Amino acid sequence: MKLPIPLVSQRNELWGNKKLGTSTTSLIKDYGCLLTCHSMMLTYFGHDFHPDDLNEFYKTRGVFDNATYINFYAAGNCFDDVKAEEFVDCRFDPAPLDKI
Numbered sequence: 001m002k003l004p005i006p007l008v009s010q011r012n013e014l015w016g017n018k019k020l021g022t023s024t025t026s027l028i029k030d031y032g033c034l035l036t037c038h039s040m041m042l043t044y045f046g047h048d049f050h051p052d053d054l055n056e057f058y059k060t061r062g063v064f065d066n067a068t069y070i071n072f073y074a075a076g077n078c079f080d081d082v083k084a085e086e087f088v089d090c091r092f093d094p095a096p097l098d099k100i
Contacts, residue, residue, distance in 0.1 A: 001097075005044045008051065010036040015052035021064035028055065034070050045082050 010016060016029030028035060028051055039054045049057065058064060063074045076084025088099055 003044060005040050008036055008040050008043075010051060012051075015050060015055075018052050018055065020055060021068040021070075022059060023067040026068045028052065031068055038070070038075065042079070042082065045079075047079065047082070 010032040011029040016027065016032075018028050020026045020028050020030075020032050020035065032051055032055070035055055035058070036051045039049045039051045042049050042054065057078070058070065058075065061074070061078055063071055063078065065071045065074075072084055072087050076082070086099065088096060090096075
């Protein structure tokens with residue numbers, strides 16, 4: 001099943017060169033893939049965020065761990081209508097689509 005989600009690039013010149021999270025060196029264009037995925041998913045669910053806007057929103061809510069890592073549970077607590085219920089590690093296996 002394909003969802004009608006507009007693609008957004010972490011390398012977009014409008015936000016790619018902005019610092020990711022609370023880092024003093026890491027840029028969205030280099031390390032902001034999860035942030036960009038979050039912005040696409042949230043936009044699909046009616047929360048209009050570009051990656052740089054979401055970056056600022058997450059910073060004010062303490063979502064970043066170790067400067068650039070998005071805390072899965074903290075991000076899930078930012079919205080009443082979008083929740084993170086379970087962490088599924090897909091580093092080595094395909095994502096189980098029935099759980100997404």
